[in-house]
Amino acid sequence: MNLKKLRDMLYTGLAYLSLLLLTIPLVWIFFECIVEGGHYIISRPIEFFTDIGKPPGVEGGGIGHAIQGSLYMLGLALLIGVPIGIFSGIYMAERRNSPIAKAARFVSDILVEFPTILVGIVTYIFLASKVTGILATGPAAFAASFALALIITPIVARSVETVFLTISNDIREGAYALGLSSSKVIFRILLPAVKAGVVTAVLIGLAKMAGESAPIIVTNGISNFWFSKWTEPSPSIPVLIYIYGLSPFKEWQTQAWAASLFLMLLIMGVGFLARRFTKKLWVGV
Amino acid sequence: MVTIKKSIFIFLGSFALFLVLMLPFYFFGELYGASEFFSKFSFLDFILGPEWSLPEQRYGALQAIYGTLIVAGLALLITTPISITAAVAISEFIPEWFSERLGTLIDMIATIPSVVVGLWGILSLGPFLSNTLYKFLVENLSFLPIFQTTTLTAYNKLTAALILGYMITPFVVSVIKENLRLVPIEIKEAAYALGLTKWETVRIMLSYIKPGIFAALMLALGRAVAEAVAVSMVIGNTCSFSISLLDPACTLTTLIINNFVEATGTEAAALIGLGLVLFMISILLVLVSRLIYSKLLGGYMK
Numbered sequence: 001m002n003l004k005k006l007r008d009m010l011y012t013g014l015a016y017l018s019l020l021l022l023t024i025p026l027v028w029i030f031f032e033c034i035v036e037g038g039h040y041i042i043s044r045p046i047e048f049f050t051d052i053g054k055p056p057g058v059e060g061g062g063i064g065h066a067i068q069g070s071l072y073m074l075g076l077a078l079l080i081g082v083p084i085g086i087f088s089g090i091y092m093a094e095r096r097n098s099p100i101a102k103a104a105r106f107v108s109d110i111l112v113e114f115p116t117i118l119v120g121i122v123t124y125i126f127l128a129s130k131v132t133g134i135l136a137t138g139p140a141a142f143a144a145s146f147a148l149a150l151i152i153t154p155i156v157a158r159s160v161e162t163v164f165l166t167i168s169n170d171i172r173e174g175a176y177a178l179g180l181s182s183s184k185v186i187f188r189i190l191l192p193a194v195k196a197g198v199v200t201a202v203l204i205g206l207a208k209m210a211g212e213s214a215p216i217i218v219t220n221g222i223s224n225f226w227f228s229k230w231t232e233p234s235p236s237i238p239v240l241i242y243i244y245g246l247s248p249f250k251e252w253q254t255q256a257w258a259a260s261l262f263l264m265l266l267i268m269g270v271g272f273l274a275r276r277f278t279k280k281l282w283v284g285v
Numbered sequence: 286m287v288t289i290k291k292s293i294f295i296f297l298g299s300f301a302l303f304l305v306l307m308l309p310f311y312f313f314g315e316l317y318g319a320s321e322f323f324s325k326f327s328f329l330d331f332i333l334g335p336e337w338s339l340p341e342q343r344y345g346a347l348q349a350i351y352g353t354l355i356v357a358g359l360a361l362l363i364t365t366p367i368s369i370t371a372a373v374a375i376s377e378f379i380p381e382w383f384s385e386r387l388g389t390l391i392d393m394i395a396t397i398p399s400v401v402v403g404l405w406g407i408l409s410l411g412p413f414l415s416n417t418l419y420k421f422l423v424e425n426l427s428f429l430p431i432f433q434t435t436t437l438t439a440y441n442k443l444t445a446a447l448i449l450g451y452m453i454t455p456f457v458v459s460v461i462k463e464n465l466r467l468v469p470i471e472i473k474e475a476a477y478a479l480g481l482t483k484w485e486t487v488r489i490m491l492s493y494i495k496p497g498i499f500a501a502l503m504l505a506l507g508r509a510v511a512e513a514v515a516v517s518m519v520i521g522n523t524c525s526f527s528i529s530l531l532d533p534a535c536t537l538t539t540l541i542i543n544n545f546v547e548a549t550g551t552e553a554a555a556l557i558g559l560g561l562v563l564f565m566i567s568i569l570l571v572l573v574s575r576l577i578y579s580k581l582l583g584g585y586m587k
Contacts, residue, residue: 008482008483011370012374012378012484014370015370015371015374016374017370018367019371019374019375022367022371022394022454022458025394025405026393028405028409029397029405029409032405032408084300087297087301088297088300088301088304091294094294094297095294095297100301101301104302104304104305107304107308109575110308111308113504113571114571115510115511115513115567117513117542117560118511118560119311121318121541121545121557122315122318125317129318129553132318153304157304182293182294183293207396211398211400213398213399213400214513214542217546218546222546238398238400239400241400242403245403245408245518246407256404257408260398264397264398267398271396
């Protein structure tokens with residue numbers, strides 16, 4: 001009997017140990033970001049967000065160019081990916097038994113787990129590659145946006161579908177009974193009813209792609225200058241962390257921590273907003 | 286009236302169709318990009334070719350496949366015990382008010398961008414481990430071939446596996462948590478009524494959700510295989526067949542991420558060929574896990 005109790009205690013101890021093992025790196029990462037990066041941001045509160053990076057050995061410099069590049073890239077990706085995601089999500093919910101909806105559900109479940117680096121490669125092959133691409137520009141910012149858009153489309157579609165499925169059928173029946181056309185029912189009745197949920201879906205997609213770096217490196221290459229043209233490589237926050245982190249220069253490594261802190265706060269902020277909107281959704285319907 | 290009613294669904298359906306076609310589009314894109322390479326070399330030679338060497342124009346994927354399997358497999362070995370015990374602790378042992386917060390904390394791990402995890406690996410974890418754990422392993426356990434190395438570096442297979450294991454754990458924890466919630470209360474009650482201890486009860490619950498755990502681990506393995514940036518930052522990027530975990534290696538994704546943008550001609554096509562191998566591995570893993578899930582939907586997940 002005592003042996004049993006001992007074994008129980010041992011296993012329970014191991015369970016708490018694994019929780020500790022999971023928490024330590026998280027705390028460690030935040031600690032490094034805040035101590036190394038936070039210190040840098042506080043010492044240059046404006047310069048950090050507005051200036052371009054300085055060459056190694058020169059004091060100072062910021063990530064303004066990367067913030068600008070990321071904003072352009074993510075903006076275009078949202079413009080392309082969100083409408084496709086929302087429209088196909090609505091179709092998957094409103095025609096849920098049609099073969100296309102079933103196939104779309106199956107495929108988007110696979111695509112959510114699909115390696116993002118491959119999405120980047122295919123986008124590069126068809127759009128930007130000098131040999132096989134339609135536009136033949138070589139590595140370019142617009143290709144990165146297309147890749148990011150393709151990455152968020154299945155995520156947005158699946159979330160929008162889930163949101164539309166929460167609408168009670170009484171609302172649909174009532175709207176159709178009034179003699180409204182399908183497009184009016186969908187865009188005037190159903191969509192406004194779950195507005196908050198759709199915003200959440202978009203925010204989930206945004207949080208997912210804001211941290212992506214592999215598809216950007218593959219399609220856009222690496223750049224450390226201001227954004228100039230859509231057909232040229234553009235800087236972005238994740239790729240800046242990548243190059244600065246791999247560099248042997250202390251100043252750049254410190255700035256990589258600072259950029260990491262900024263990026264993580266940004267993603268957590270988007271996640272926080274998403275949760276706020278989800279709460280609203282349940283009140284709204 | 287009827288035409289308007291239909292046309293909106295044709296409009297929406299075309300977007301859904303686009304979504305459906307994305308997967309075959311990716312596959313043919315990979316094939317198309319790699320076609321230049323596979324017109325010169327056979328697929329079998331490519332997969333079984335032992336060496337990846339640019340100057341000698343030799344493009345063999347075996348070293349990269351070996352590195353991928355070792356690192357991802359090791360990551361899975363690391364994550365399995367930790368995620369199972371952590372999920373059990375959160376859902377069974379800890380009072381509810383605290384377990385919810387702990388759950389949110391662990392979900393936060395999943396929101397850390399992979400490049401930030403890589404940055405931590407290259408600047409903090411790697412140097413720390415090479416001064417402590419790796420030194421210990423080399424000094425005391427070097428009679429084991431997996432811990433033998435001539436030059437100890439901070440960036441090797443073990444660092445990469447630890448980082449990957451950490452990145453995939455929150456996902457596995459949350460899936461196992463969901464599965465544990467689905468265990469019928471009767472089973473728990475019966476176990477306690479028989480006088481079983483807490484852990485004996487937990488073991489019964491775990492054996493009940495075994496397929497769910499397996500499906501989650503397959504998806505996690507797929508994520509580990511697909512991860513590119515964090516791995517490339519800490520794995521050392523030297524292709525070899527070395528059996529030692531403390532030697533650097535390369536994987537499918539690290540070769541692609543390090544060389545793709547500058548690559549031209551045959552090299553670029555060969556890198557896309559690596560992508561094709563990655564494509565097949567991850568689709569296989571996702572399908573296996575989906576298959577188990579769809580079986581479960583008829584079972585306890587009804």
